[in-house]
Amino acid sequence: MLTVLDSIPEGLLNTTAANLHRVLPGPTLIHLSGRRPEPLFVSVLLHGNEDTGWEAVRALLAEHAAELPRALSLFIGNVAAARQGLRHLPDQPDYNRIWRGDGTPEHALMREVVEQMRGRRPFASIDIHNNTGLNPHYACVNELAPPFFHLATLFSRTVVYFTRPDTVQSLAFAQLCPAVTVECGQPGQMRGVEHARKFVAAALQLAEIPQHPIAAHDMDLFHTVATVKIAEGVSIGCEGDVVDLQLLRDIDHLNFHELVAGTTIGFIGKGAVMPVVANDELGRDVTARYFRMESEQLRTSVPVMPSMLTCNLDIVRDDCLCYLMERYALEPREQ
Structure with missing residues (x-):
């Protein structure tokens, strides 16, 4: 069910989220090499109606036709739901509620993604989302630790800490590396696309994520x-x-x-x-x-x-x- 590639398929970067099914058979993990070998993991379209992440990543990759500054592992999630502009199809589970547990083929797929990435020793993980109401752009973390805070505040000084639901992508990857979810406002807004693109580009340029404590005045932290x-x-x-x-x-x-x-x-x-x-x-x-x-x-x-x-x-x-x-x-x- 999971397609794994080591290069970008022809035409992919010219394809909108709604047309990805023409290029990809389904959920796809693409491993791209870079100057630093430990990959940045980025997931997009875990919800098919949230296309800002895909728009940001395809714009970034179009800029880096040559070598990336760091290896990138890109997970493109619910291609079928993206075709119809839906969060998920009626017969599917929510792709960001199945990173723990089992019971469906999709649970097994997410476990395969985690195990593949465990072997690659990821540098950091970024899961890109949109939301439907009026919300600021903000980052979410599942661990109260300096590397998570430094990665989150690279995106926004507004940071939300949560531990439920415990079946989300960021919590699964928090066992492997610093992991954040970023909320980029509503779909279809170029401001969100550009913010996400700049964030991923900045993360790719990092040689390391700081381990030292973050200054309290650099972050507005909230707890769900x-x-x-x-x-x-x-x-x-x-x-x-x-x-x-x-x-x-x-x-x-x-x-x-x-x-x-x-x-x-x-x-x-x-x-x-x-x-x-x-x-x-x-x-x-x-x-x-x-x-x-x-x-x-x-x-x-x-x-x-x-x-x-x-x-x-x-x-x-x-x-x-x-x-x-x-x-x-x-x-x-x-x-």
Whole structure:
């Protein structure tokens, strides 16, 4: 199921994400040589509707027709979903939720990618994504360690630390090398493409990733404390439909803003049951800590900062409503 190549197929760099199926049979790992042998691993299109990573990498490779400054291992993920502009096809798992565990051929494919890269001793790992709502460009890490912070802040001073879900690419690669996920805003924005291209280019130029502590003033670090999903059986909307939970039309404007307790997230009917479920990093239900129903509104119970809020209802149903974050103060030993 995994195609492995050691060169760029003819015509690949002239191909958009939606047409990659014309050149590649499916998920493809391409190993390219460079002056420094330990490869930078870059994954793109784990979600087929998030094409910024592919646009950035093909632009970068077009600039480096000769030798790369460092070896590059490029994983092009969900080619089939990219053809249709979907996060994943209806009969597929989410390609960024299967890097741990088993049960599907896709789980085995991701294990093969990890094992191939383990043998190549990767220098660092970058997973490039988009999101649907209004969010700043930011980096995510799964380890509180200086090399991870230095790699992340090469992309953005805004860094989010999370450990759930634990089935993502960056967490699997964190066992091999410094690994980050970068969120580059919404698809189709050249600013995101250019930001991702410059980041990958800068990472390829690094001789090493610093091991020393990062200065506190160089990074705004947040910690994901809860994942918020829509409760089972609850209908949702954003456009005035008659549903159980009517989200604010501009709900994505709340992303990365520190909300005061009592902030309205959406509207509910009389006698409604709690329409969302919040789970912390250990999987415990913490809904009552963060949300309350009052005056036919769903409101926050404590000050909190959300990310990934969107009115794209397909994403909300398929993934989650949002993540809740708090500022994280590093201890000296963690810096």
